[in-house]
Amino acid sequence: xxxxxxxxxxxxxKDRAEFAxxxxxxxxxxxxxxxxxxxxxxxxxxxxxxxxxxxxxxxVAFAGVGRFNEFETLRVAGIRYADVxxxxxxxxxxxxxxxxNAYSQTLGQIFTHEVKPYEVEIVVAExxxxxxxxxxxxxxxxxxxxxxxxxxxxxxxxxxxxxxxAYRPDMTLDEAIAVIxxxxxxxxxxxxxxxxxxxxxxxxxxxxRTFRRLDAAALSxxx
Numbered sequence: 184x185x186x187x188x189x190x191x192x193x194x195x196x197k198d199r200a201e202f203a204x205x206x207x208x209x210x211x212x213x214x215x216x217x218x219x220x221x222x223x224x225x226x227x228x229x230x231x232x233x234x235x236x237x238x239x240x241x242x243v244a245f246a247g248v249g250r251f252n253e254f255e256t257l258r259v260a261g262i263r264y265a266d267v268x269x270x271x272x273x274x275x276x277x278x279x280x281x282x283x284n285a286y287s288q289t290l291g292q293i294f295t296h297e298v299k300p301y302e303v304e305i306v307v308a309e310x311x312x313x314x315x316x317x318x319x320x321x322x323x324x325x326x327x328x329x330x331x332x333x334x335x336x337x338x339x340x341x342x343x344x345x346x347x348x349a350y351r352p353d354m355t356l357d358e359a360i361a362v363i364x365x366x367x368x369x370x371x372x373x374x375x376x377x378x379x380x381x382x383x384x385x386x387x388x389x390x391x392r393t394f395r396r397l398d399a400a401a402l403s404x405x406x
Contacts, residue, residue, distance in 0.1 A: 199300045203322035206302025210248035212336035212367055214346055215306045215329075217315050218359040221386040221393065222308045225363045226336070227371070228381035236383050238394035240265040240277045242310040244385050248336040249303035249322070257286060257305060279309025283318035283326055291324025306333045310385035310393050338370045345369055356384065360402060377403045 213226030213235060224236045224246045235254070236246045239261050247254030264285055265277045286305060294300040300322055306329075309316040317329040332350055334342040345366035354362070360382070368375060377399040385393045 199294060200323060203294070203300045203302050207249045207304050207322065207335075208337045210336045212334065212338060212342050212370060213246050213248055213306070214332060214334050214342060214363045214366065215246055215308050215317055216332040216346065216350065216354075216359050216363060217317075217352060218354045218356050219352075220356065220388055221310055221384050222315055222317070223356065223359045223363070223382065223384050224306075224308060225360065225380060225382040225397075227367060227375050227379055229379045234381060236381055238383075238392075239282065239307070240269065241274060241391050242385060242393050243277065243279050243282060244308045244383065244394055245305060246308070246335065247303055247305040250301070253301045254303040254305055257289070257301075257303065260289070261286065261307075279307045279316050279318055283307040283320055286320045287324045287326040289324075290320060290322060294323040304335050306335060308385060310387055312387070315385075342366055342370050360397075364402075 211227040213224065215222060215224045222244070224244055226235060226246070228235050233251055235248065237244065237258055239245050239258070243265065245258050245261060247258065261282050265282060269277045286307065290301055303322055305320050307318040307320065317333045319327040319329050319333050331352060332346050334346065346362060349362045349366070380402055382397040382402060384395050384397065386395055387393060389395060
């Protein structure tokens with residue numbers, strides 16, 4: 184009887200992590216940054232129909248990089264989770280922390296038990312009356328609470344450094360847009376036209392539904 188092929192657990196985890204990171208690094212970067220009236224989510228995305236940024240609930244938004252079909256599956260599952268919890272209990276019981284924990288558990292299970300891990304990283308952004316929350320969930324289920332801003336995609340560390348050098352918690356929306364445009368432009372080393380950006384905000388002045396997409400005209404006004 185032939186002995187089964189053996190791979191040490193440490194090597195298996197290392198190979199899965201390397202595989203997932205390579206897929207994520209090919210994705211165009213996204214930055215999520217707090218400003219004086221809310222949270223801005225913005226990144227390069229030439230597609231007008233395949234969104235990498237979306238609304239999950241009243242004050243909760245989602246941004247993902249990597250394989251579109253995989254993070255879109257997570258986004259839709261998050262919407263269902265939020266709708267069921269909000270209906271069964273109360274809308275206030277739907278929180279970014281709860282959603283991020285659910286994503287963390289799902290990605291951790293997939294990374295550990297499935298043949299192929301998800302090649303995704305996501306940010307769950309929650310707008311608060313006083314304090315905002317940004318939760319960064321990695322491909323292996325690692326959950327991190329970010330302060331002020333979060334970055335995703337290729338050259339994440341360089342992008343984090345570029346935004347960190349310019350970030351202020353009291354920035355206006357126009358200033359936040361300019362910071363992200365400059366930071367991502369310095370990483371990609373290319374001029375990105377207004378129509379090739381995808382951007383949205385969670386704006387606390389909008390009422391209950393705080394999510395609003397920004398079009399090219401709104402972005403060009405900050406040039």
